[in-house]
Amino acid sequence: xxxxxxxxSGESLPLATAEAIAxxxxxxxxxxxxxxxxxxxxxxxxxxxxxxxxxxxxxxALARRCLELLGTGNDIEAxxxxxxxxxxxxxxxxxxxxxxxxxxxxxxxxGDAYTGxxxxxDLDAPERRFWLARASDGAxxxxxxxxxxxxxxxTGRRMPRLPFQRPVSLAPRLARAAVxxxxxxxxxLVLDPFIGTGALLAEAALLGARTVGIDRDPEMAKGALRNFxxxxxxxxxxxxxxxxxxxxxxxxxxxxxxDPPYGRASGTGGEDAAAVVxxxxxxxxxxxxxxxRIVLVLPGGDDPLPAPWVRQALVPVRVHRSLTREFRxxxxxADRSAAPTSTAx
Numbered sequence: 001x002x003x004x005x006x007x008x009s010g011e012s013l014p015l016a017t018a019e020a021i022a023x024x025x026x027x028x029x030x031x032x033x034x035x036x037x038x039x040x041x042x043x044x045x046x047x048x049x050x051x052x053x054x055x056x057x058x059x060x061a062l063a064r065r066c067l068e069l070l071g072t073g074n075d076i077e078a079x080x081x082x083x084x085x086x087x088x089x090x091x092x093x094x095x096x097x098x099x100x101x102x103x104x105x106x107x108x109x110x111g112d113a114y115t116g117x118x119x120x121x122d123l124d125a126p127e128r129r130f131w132l133a134r135a136s137d138g139a140x141x142x143x144x145x146x147x148x149x150x151x152x153x154x155t156g157r158r159m160p161r162l163p164f165q166r167p168v169s170l171a172p173r174l175a176r177a178a179v180x181x182x183x184x185x186x187x188x189l190v191l192d193p194f195i196g197t198g199a200l201l202a203e204a205a206l207l208g209a210r211t212v213g214i215d216r217d218p219e220m221a222k223g224a225l226r227n228f229x230x231x232x233x234x235x236x237x238x239x240x241x242x243x244x245x246x247x248x249x250x251x252x253x254x255x256x257x258x259d260p261p262y263g264r265a266s267g268t269g270g271e272d273a274a275a276v277v278x279x280x281x282x283x284x285x286x287x288x289x290x291x292x293r294i295v296l297v298l299p300g301g302d303d304p305l306p307a308p309w310v311r312q313a314l315v316p317v318r319v320h321r322s323l324t325r326e327f328r329x330x331x332x333x334a335d336r337s338a339a340p341t342s343t344a345x
Contacts, residue, residue, distance in 0.1 A: 001029065004053045005036055005143060006043040007064045007095060007131075009151075011173065012317045015327060016062035017043060019177040022329075023059045026183040027052050037135035039095055042067075050146060057147035059207060061154055061176035065129075067143040072135055076142040077113035080130070083144075084117025091126040095133040095143075106132055106140050157202070163230050164223030169197040170259050170297060174319060174327075176203040179257055181313070181329050182295045184209050188254035189236070191287075193243035193280055198224030198235075200257050205233045212236050212253075214243040244280045252289040256281070259297040259325075277304045285309055285330075294330040308333040 008016035029047035036042035071079035129145040157172040186208030195213030313329040
């Protein structure tokens with residue numbers, strides 16, 4: 001195992017933490033949830049290899065980059081002179097200040113050390129990116145960026161960019177975070193019994209999962225297929241019907257990830273939204289394999305899953321202005337390895 005660091009973004013630090021821990025576990029690593037030094041943005045993770053660090057960056061939504069530690073305090077300038085010997089261009093910034101640093105004396109010394117070793121500074125298109133952050137003793141530490149998180153890709157999958165649109169759809173970054181909470185791996189079979197526009201299953205498919213969706217509204221099912229095709233994805237199946245009545249046959253699922261219907265805009269056929277969830281989810285929970293997880297995005301209320309399912313995490317997140325949703329993770333009672341429960345907004 002090697003130690004790496006995730007710079008979490010500011011949408012929701014509790015959800016970003018839970019997502020990074022779960023994604024690291026899906027890649028064969030893990031995290032205690034501890035932050036580096038005095039900088040709360042940096043989460044410490046353990047991963048099998050540097051290649052896995054790059055994979056982690058490719059999975060995450062609520063993060064900016066994955067890094068490795070090169071040196072602390074007096075070791076920084078020596079590390080930069082050695083790195084400069086490769087002759088590549090570099091940018092040196094401070095965590096939390098991606099475009100500043102011109103008046104930071106530590107940045108100036110770091111730049112002098114790098115150019116003194118034979119490298120050159122290029123702030124526009126650098127071949128390497130270095131970052132400074134404060135350690136717990138107040139001294140600077142030097143990190144190198146292993147891989148950035150492609151945040152623009154999520155912007156490209158926002159509802160205004162898709163052919164089929166509904167105002168109740170979960171934003172792509174939040175959908176990816178939910179999928180990561182389920183610890184989905186390539187080849188996993190994932191179910192969304194309330195597929196809607198397909199936002200959650202699309203993120204699962206982009207991680208290499210096989211996907212099955214159900215929706216009682218034919219228009220929603222067709223629209224989800226249009227969105228999948230727009231993104232170059234193909235679900236294993238999308239079924240039109242009441243998820244509480246559709247035949248539950250075939251292979252076991254590795255995860256259920258869903259944002260159930262709620263509110264006036266939900267298509268429940270007049271049935272109370274909470275009653276629909278309580279009727280549907282226990283039926284499909286029985287089809288989840290041992291070790292699999294169920295991730296629900298709910299407006300609150302009681303847990304809709306009976307024993308042996310145990311809620312392992314609950315993270316409230318403001319998804320739109322005053323609208324808050326709870327990201328909940330469930331596993332069977334014997335498995336308690338999920339991300340820590342959080343109640344912070």
